[in-house]
Amino acid sequence: MSEKPEAFEPVIVAFCCWWCSYGAADLAGTSKLDYPTNVRIVRVPCSGRVGPMHVLHAFQRGADGVIVAGCLKEQCHYVDGNLRSEKRVLILKRILEDLGLSEKRLEMIFVSAAMAPEFVRLVTDFSNQVRELGPSPLRGIRAVTIIEKREALIEILSTISKMTSKEPSLMLPELEYQIFGEPLIDEKKCTVCGSCVNVCPEDAIILEEGREKHIVKHYHSFCSVCKKCEEICPEKAIKIINILDLRRLIAKIDKIDRVGNLTKCKICGQFFASEDLMLSLKNKESMHRVSPDLLDICGKCRRKTVLTHLGMLTSGVRTVSSLKGLSD
Amino acid sequence: MTNGKDVRIGVFVCHCGLNIAKSVDCKAVSEYASKIPGVVYSVDYEFMCSETGQAMIKDAIKNYNLNRVVVASCSPRLHEITFRRVVAETGLNPFLLEMANLREHCSWPHMHEPEKATIKAKHIVRASVERSKLLETIGLTKQPVKPFALVIGAGIAGIQASLTLADYGFDVYLVERQPYIGGKLAQLGGVFPTEDCGVCIPPRPTELHRKCMYKAEITSNPRIKVYTQAVVKELEGYIGNFKAKILQRPRYVSEKLCIACGLCEDVCPIMVPDEFNLGLSKRKAIYLPFAQAIPHMYVIDLQNCDKCGECVKICPTKAINLEEKGGESEVEIGTVVVASGFEEFRPNGFYGYGKFSNVITQLELARMLDPSGPTQGLIKRPSDGKIPNKVVMIQCVGSRDKATHLHCSKICCMIALKHAKNIKSAYPNADVVICYKDIRLAGKDYETYYTDCKEMGVKFIKGDVSGVSEQTQGNVKVTVKSETIETQLDVELLVLTCGIIPSQGTDELAKTLNLSLGPDGFLAEAHIKLAPIDTKLDGIYLCGTCVGPKDISETVTQAMAAASRAAIPMMKKEVEIDLARSVVDEILCVKCKRCEAVCPYRAIKIQETGIPRIIEVVCKGCGTCVEECPVGALQLRHFKDQQLYAAIDGILAE
Numbered sequence: 001m002s003e004k005p006e007a008f009e010p011v012i013v014a015f016c017c018w019w020c021s022y023g024a025a026d027l028a029g030t031s032k033l034d035y036p037t038n039v040r041i042v043r044v045p046c047s048g049r050v051g052p053m054h055v056l057h058a059f060q061r062g063a064d065g066v067i068v069a070g071c072l073k074e075q076c077h078y079v080d081g082n083l084r085s086e087k088r089v090l091i092l093k094r095i096l097e098d099l100g101l102s103e104k105r106l107e108m109i110f111v112s113a114a115m116a117p118e119f120v121r122l123v124t125d126f127s128n129q130v131r132e133l134g135p136s137p138l139r140g141i142r143a144v145t146i147i148e149k150r151e152a153l154i155e156i157l158s159t160i161s162k163m164t165s166k167e168p169s170l171m172l173p174e175l176e177y178q179i180f181g182e183p184l185i186d187e188k189k190c191t192v193c194g195s196c197v198n199v200c201p202e203d204a205i206i207l208e209e210g211r212e213k214h215i216v217k218h219y220h221s222f223c224s225v226c227k228k229c230e231e232i233c234p235e236k237a238i239k240i241i242n243i244l245d246l247r248r249l250i251a252k253i254d255k256i257d258r259v260g261n262l263t264k265c266k267i268c269g270q271f272f273a274s275e276d277l278m279l280s281l282k283n284k285e286s287m288h289r290v291s292p293d294l295l296d297i298c299g300k301c302r303r304k305t306v307l308t309h310l311g312m313l314t315s316g317v318r319t320v321s322s323l324k325g326l327s328d
Numbered sequence: 329m330t331n332g333k334d335v336r337i338g339v340f341v342c343h344c345g346l347n348i349a350k351s352v353d354c355k356a357v358s359e360y361a362s363k364i365p366g367v368v369y370s371v372d373y374e375f376m377c378s379e380t381g382q383a384m385i386k387d388a389i390k391n392y393n394l395n396r397v398v399v400a401s402c403s404p405r406l407h408e409i410t411f412r413r414v415v416a417e418t419g420l421n422p423f424l425l426e427m428a429n430l431r432e433h434c435s436w437p438h439m440h441e442p443e444k445a446t447i448k449a450k451h452i453v454r455a456s457v458e459r460s461k462l463l464e465t466i467g468l469t470k471q472p473v474k475p476f477a478l479v480i481g482a483g484i485a486g487i488q489a490s491l492t493l494a495d496y497g498f499d500v501y502l503v504e505r506q507p508y509i510g511g512k513l514a515q516l517g518g519v520f521p522t523e524d525c526g527v528c529i530p531p532r533p534t535e536l537h538r539k540c541m542y543k544a545e546i547t548s549n550p551r552i553k554v555y556t557q558a559v560v561k562e563l564e565g566y567i568g569n570f571k572a573k574i575l576q577r578p579r580y581v582s583e584k585l586c587i588a589c590g591l592c593e594d595v596c597p598i599m600v601p602d603e604f605n606l607g608l609s610k611r612k613a614i615y616l617p618f619a620q621a622i623p624h625m626y627v628i629d630l631q632n633c634d635k636c637g638e639c640v641k642i643c644p645t646k647a648i649n650l651e652e653k654g655g656e657s658e659v660e661i662g663t664v665v666v667a668s669g670f671e672e673f674r675p676n677g678f679y680g681y682g683k684f685s686n687v688i689t690q691l692e693l694a695r696m697l698d699p700s701g702p703t704q705g706l707i708k709r710p711s712d713g714k715i716p717n718k719v720v721m722i723q724c725v726g727s728r729d730k731a732t733h734l735h736c737s738k739i740c741c742m743i744a745l746k747h748a749k750n751i752k753s754a755y756p757n758a759d760v761v762i763c764y765k766d767i768r769l770a771g772k773d774y775e776t777y778y779t780d781c782k783e784m785g786v787k788f789i790k791g792d793v794s795g796v797s798e799q800t801q802g803n804v805k806v807t808v809k810s811e812t813i814e815t816q817l818d819v820e821l822l823v824l825t826c827g828i829i830p831s832q833g834t835d836e837l838a839k840t841l842n843l844s845l846g847p848d849g850f851l852a853e854a855h856i857k858l859a860p861i862d863t864k865l866d867g868i869y870l871c872g873t874c875v876g877p878k879d880i881s882e883t884v885t886q887a888m889a890a891a892s893r894a895a896i897p898m899m900k901k902e903v904e905i906d907l908a909r910s911v912v913d914e915i916l917c918v919k920c921k922r923c924e925a926v927c928p929y930r931a932i933k934i935q936e937t938g939i940p941r942i943i944e945v946v947c948k949g950c951g952t953c954v955e956e957c958p959v960g961a962l963q964l965r966h967f968k969d970q971q972l973y974a975a976i977d978g979i980l981a982e
Contacts, residue, residue, distance in 0.1 A: 013979065026403045029432030037444040040451055040979045041433050043404075045967055049951030057973050061980040078950035079844060079864060079928035088955070120437075149960030149969075178922050178958050201918040202959070224958040226920035 010064035010130040012039045014123060015054065017047045019077035021069030023113030033120045036127045039067075046070070047108075048081020052092045053149060055106060056156045059138045065105045065130035067123060072112045082110060087176050091244070098246055099157065100166030102133050137163055150179065154221055158250045168246040175242040181225035182243050183218060185257050189237030191277035192216055192260025196229035196238060205229060205257075212271050216258040220248050235280065265298035267305070272298035335461045338369040338394040339453065340385055341430070342376035342401035348435040349374075351442045352449045357400065357430075360450045364457050368392050376401050382414045389418045396460040400428035400453050423466040423908065423966060428456035451979050458978030462971045470904050471945050473568035473897045474662040478503065480560055480837065483511020484880060485667035485872025485887040487546055492891035493665070494551035498898055501659050502546075503555045503574055505833070508621040509546065511669050512873075515604065515691060517698035519880055520746045521773040527620050547622055556623060559833075561656075563664070563841050566931075566946040567867025568903050570661045578652040580628035581614070585647030588616060588624050592639035592648065600632045602702070605695045608710070609702035614639050614648075619700050663867045663894035666851060667887065668837055670873035673726030673733070673826040680796040680822070684804050685711040687796070687822045690721075690743050697750050707751065709821045711802035716758065716820035719751055720806050722793050723764040727827030735848045737827035738877035741768050744825045745777040745786075752784040761787045761817060763808050771879060789815060796822065828877050841868060842930050850876045861890045865929065866903070866945070869893045908966040909947040910954060914939050916961035923953035923962055 016022040025041055044050055047070030055066045068089050070082030089108040097103035107129075109122045141163060146152040161168055183196070183205065192214050197207040204222035208215040223240070230238045248255075260274030281287050282295060294302055339361040343349035354372040362370035369392040375381050376399055388394060397420070399411045404427040412422035430449050438445035475498050479490045482504035490500045508514065516526040546552055555574055562573040596612035604611075604618050613633040614626050628639075628650070640648045672691045675681040681689070686709045699705040709716050721744045727737040741764070748760045762781075767788070769775055782788075791810030799805050799818065806817045830849045838845050843863050844852040851874045854862035861869050871890035872883045897903050910923075910932075919938035931946035932953060940962075951964040963969065 011980065013976065023405065026405060026429075026432040029403075029434075029436035032436055032439060034440065035437055037434075037438045037441055037448045040448065040455075041429070042455065042972070042975050042979060043429075044951070044972070045964070046950040046952065049955055049964065049967055049972075051955040053969070054972055054976065058976050058980065061977055063980060074847075078948060078952060081928070081950050081952045084926065084952055084956065147970075150958065178920070178956065180958075224918050224920060225922075226918040226958075228919070 008131060008135060009036070009038050010127060010133075010135070011062060012036070012065045012067060012123065012127055012130060013058040013063045014039055014041050014067040014069055015044050015047065015050045016041050016069045017049075017071060017077075017082070018043060018045050020071035020075070020113045021047070021109070021111050021119065024069075024111045024115050024119035027113065027116035028120050031116050033116055035120045035124050039123045039127060046076070046078045046081035047085040048076070048078060050085055051088055052095075053153055053156075055089075055092060056153070056160075057143075059101075059105070059136060060141045060143045060156060060159075062136075062139050064133070064136040064139075065107075065126060067126055068106075068108045069119075070108065070110055072110045072115075075112060084177075091172065091175065091177055094170060094172065095157065095244075095246060096160075098166075098168050098170035099160045100164030101137065101160060104129055104133060105136060150221065150224070153179075154249050154252070157246070161250050168250055170244070170246040172244040173241070175244050178225045178242060180220055180242075180244050180249065181223040181240050182220050182245075183223065183229055183257070184239045184241055185216075186235075186237040186239075187258065189235040190216075190258050190260075191235055191237075191280045192258055192274040193234065193277050195232045195234060199228040199232045201226060201228065210262075212262055214260045214262065214274055215256055216260070217254050218257045219252075219254045220245055221252055263296070265301055266293075266296045267301040268298060270298050270300075335366045335396050336369075336392065336394050337364075337367045337396040337398060337457055337460055338385070338388045338392060339367055339371070339398045339400065339457065340376050340381070340388075341370070341372035341453070342381065342399065343372065343374045344376075344401060344431050344435075345374065348401070348430050348449075351435045351439045351445045352430060353442070353446045356446055357449045357453055361398075361400075361453050361457060364454060366396075366461055367457060369394060377407050377410055382410075385411070385414050386418050389415070389420060395420065395424060396463060397425045398428060398453065398456045398460050399425065400430045400449070400456065402431040403427075403429050403433070421465040423906070424460070424463050426456045426460040426463060428452045451981070454981050455975045455978035458981070459971055459975040462968070462974050464965065466906055466908050466965055468904055468906050469944055470902045471566075471568045472902050473900065474570075474660055475499065475898050475901075476501065476659065476661040477663050477665060477891075477894050477898070478560070478563075478570070478572050478659065478661045479665045479667060481505075481511065481667035481669050481831075481872070481874070482509035482546075482554065482556075483667060483669045483872065484513045485669065485874075485883045485890075486511070486665070488884050488887035489665045489667055489871055489891040489894075490546065490552050491549070492888050493895060494549050496891070496895040496899070498551065498895060500552045501555065501572070501574070501661065502552055503558045503560055505557070505559055506617070507557050507579065507627040508617045508623070509554060509556065510622065512671075513880070514618065514620075515695060515698075517694045517701065518746075518750070520742050520777065521771070523746070523750075554623070555657075557627070560837070560840060564930075566943055567865075567897060568662050568945070570664060570867065572659050572661060572664075574657045574659060576655040576657070578630075578654045579625075580630065580648060580650055580652045581626045582645075582647040582649065583623060583625060585645040586625035587645055587647075588626065589644065590616070590626075591642045591644065592626060595638040595642050597636060597638070598632055598634060600629070605702040606689075606692045608692060608695055662898045663869070664841070665887075665890045665894050666837070666841065666843070666863075666868065666870050666874055667872045667890075668834055668851070668874040669831045670828040670877070671831045673737075673829050675725050675824050675826050678725055679722055679793060679806075679824055680798070680804060681824055684796070684798050684802075684822075685709075686716075686802050686804060686820065687824065689725075690740065690747060690823055690825050693747055693823050694743075697747065707754070707821070709802065714820070715755065717755070718759045718761075718803075718818060718820045719748075719823060720761045720763065720817055720819040720821075721748065721823045721825055722806075723762065723767075723825045725824040725826045726829070728765060733827055733829060733848055735827070735877065736768065738768070739879050740825045740827060742771065742774055742777065742879070744823075745769070745781050747823070748781050748786045749777060749784065752781070752786060756784075759787070760785075761789060763789050763791060763793055763806070765790070765792075772881070791815075828873060830874060834874060841865075843868065846876075848876075850874060861886065861893050867894075867897065903945065905945055907944055908964075909944045909949050910942045910951070910962050910964050912940050912942060913961045913963070916959050918959050918961070920958065922956055922958065926956045927953050 093103035262271035601607040
């Protein structure tokens with residue numbers, strides 16, 4: 001496809017759902033209705049199967065415009081796949097616009113299998129719309145080959161940002177598409193206990209253990225909104241929100257969420273647990289029976305103290321069961 | 329997934345006579361295809377779908393040891409099944425076939441641009457070839473079907489469906505919310521077009537005489553188990569293997585012991601409006617719903633009962649137990665027929681209904697006209713019991729109206745004409761006026777009602793009723809505006825012909841069964857023309873007025889059809905489906921349960937481990953869960969991400 005600027009013909013990829021829009025395209029053929037030859041159709045079972053990666057994949061392979069075509073609203077053969085798809089398309093349109101690639105290069109259309117003239121009109125209009133925009137700046141881009149869904153998505157968005165040299169600034173709160181998230185941590189409640197870190201399947205929350213302080217770090221780009229941390233948090237300090245912050249995603253900026261200063265062991269002087277965690281433990285009713293002297297010392301010293309107190313250290317008996325009994 | 333290295337692809341380009349070949353250079357396309365890596369054989373031929381064409385494909389598969397087949401011809405809607413069969417006959421998995429749609433998507437719409445069409449055809453073939461490289465073998469799975477059916481609603485639709493299913497030889501659980509079976513039909517009195525008693529049911533195919541409902545075999549048929557005062561609380565599972573929880577409210581009167589002697593009713597001190605007669609008469613707190621009610625036994629309305637215990641004392645068979653608890657049963661079934669029926673639109677606030685006592689609905693009039701009804705067949709106006717001489721009916725109340733419901737309720741014109749005719753026959757001197765928007769009588773023998781009514785002197789006024797106001801002696805004044813004139817009518821009894829709406833609780837039932845509702849609140853069929861009885865879920869079928877307004881004969885026809893649809897999988901004893909459904913990657917899954925929440929078919933169940941399980945029989949292969957999974961742990965077989973990317977790569981290849 002040689003394209004002189006004056007004879008530019010855009011390449012359009014149309015993802016057509018099997019039940020309606022693919023049928024509308026079939027009927028356009030059967031009715032011998034003309035539309036631009038550069039509209040090329042990819043069959044999908046439902047428009048709900050099409051996601052941002054498929055659209056972006058088409059762009060990075062040289063499409064100038066992409067159409068996602070579904071059944072009429074309320075008439076999706078899979079109940080609501082088209083509406084879910086529309087939500088994603090609308091989000092992606094805003095992302096494309098923010099990255100300097102016109103949102104007009106992507107449209108969602110809704111046609112029934114009987115609406116061949118409408119299909120022809122919509123794809124022809126779209127083709128004209130894209131022709132005016134000119135060739136996609138992403139033509140000839142180095143295609144991303146990463147398989148992992150979100151990693152690939154971020155990579156391709158970064159590449160687009162580089163190509164268009166546009167700094168992203170889009171921030172979408174309350175996203176209706178679960179793809180990236182962020183924990184809101186209640187600073188007053190969090191004790192930096194690290195429970196959330198242990199359950200996060202995506203390593204979106206990690207704990208950096210320093211000598212004098214612990215830092216809980218969070219990655220927006222890794223959080224998949226599974227809410228495991230929200231469920232496990234003993235202090236109910238975490239609330240997961242569904243957001244998309246394009247600047248941070250692309251720059252891969254992690255955010256320091258919480259720093260926990262550690263308590264010094266009164267006996268050996270080693271730092272052992274966060275001050276907040278100790279405070280929270282002391283406030284717990286079940287802990288009132290435990291001597292405060294035992295709480296202010298590290299695990300190692302505590303064991304020694306207890307055993308010495310019971311006269312067991314000298315006798316050398318150090319079984320697990322006897323230790324369990326002691327803590328009661 | 330194969331890495332696409334060991335593939336041996338055969339490409340078959342069809343001319344479709346001149347349909348494709350006229351604008352697409354098929355030879356050039358075939359030559360282009362032969363140069364794509366992986367393609368070991370490429371050919372073009374006049375009619376690929378012909379016997380000769382099919383034989384060419386089979387021979388090539390054998391001779392060239394092909395393991396992928398790309399047929400570039402018409403839309404897969406037309407011949408995908410054909411070519412899958414051809415491929416399968418050679419022993420190759422049918423899902424290793426890929427079609428390139430050259431006719432509908434290329435040669436036909438671009439017939440005036442042959443050069444460009446040929447270029448596009450190459451792209452289309454390239455997409456199919458690239459995609460075919462990543463196609464996988466997909467197997468079949470079989471699920472046994474339990475030979476039991478659940479029928480929800482025991483109106484005429486549910487009764488007919490149950491009888492038909494029992495005739496097929498299947499056991500039926502028939503669940504009815506009311507204490508009696510028969511539904512709305514039992515309230516209608518004489519029904520058009522033959523005006524015989526509504527509680528009669530049509531004869532069975534082998535019998536010629538009609539039977540009243542209580543002589544029909546519904547309650548005695550060993551294959552039908554009836555649950556009255558019961559609702560389906562839960563339905564889980566899938567076609568062939570449903571589990572339903574049936575919740576039965578207590579009757580407080582033992583089914584086995586009650587002999588319907590009526591002594592209890594005599595001693596009961598409490599009187600409340602009778603809902604069967606829409607409040608036109610009173611009943612006791614212990615009551616027989618109506619004279620011919622089936623099951624023919626008493627029931628206690630505990631909400632209105634003060635537990636005085638008089639009935640318990642007098643009952644000769646000791647059938648009454650005021651402490652009875654409701655029952656919950658769980659049944660396992662293969663298929664479900666929904667026949668939850670309709671309700672008359674309650675016109676409170678319309679045309680003075682609820683405000684003026686002599687404004688009633690057609691259903692209330694039907695109760696009056698019923699010889700065994702509250703007035704023994706006489707029309708007595710509620711205010712003074714006088715037989716009215718001037719009766720006016722207003723059509724389309726709560727129907728064909730932007731403010732209430734948009735749909736035409738279909739049967740109300742006939743109901744009004746039938747009642748007008750009944751009134752004129754009984755009281756020839758009475759004035760009967762019908763104010764209408766349009767009269768719609770498209771049914772067998774229906775038109776005669778219109779001519780009969782006109783002959784009998786029923787007046788028809790086309791126009792909108794603009795006002796109803798109260799006059800003296802309980803009369804009302806009705807103002808009708810037609811195109812040319814405004815008419816004022818002095819009315820002794822105003823009858824509102826109300827539209828029909830889905831029965832109460834239809835939305836809850838839809839939630840329980842996971843069915844969809846249409847815009848007017850009726851249950852949604854899978855396809856209004858081609859699958860009017862099926863639902864979006866396999867194994868659940870609809871019939872009667874729960875789908876939309878219908879007359880009795882249509883309802884009965886549809887009930888038989890629904891029973892047949894429900895019987896098919898049970899007669900086959902198993903359902904077979906291909907496994908082109910979603911699959912879960914347990915390692916990638918983050919257990920967020922998103923997939924379970926978005927699946928429109930409840931085909932995903934979260935296991936104890938937190939990992940979702942796809943119920944393949946229920947999954948329809950839409951791929952919604954795949955796209956909504958934040959981490960890409962789900963894939964849809966035959967439309968996996970890599971397969972889609974390959975198609976995109978192909979269609980955009982230089």
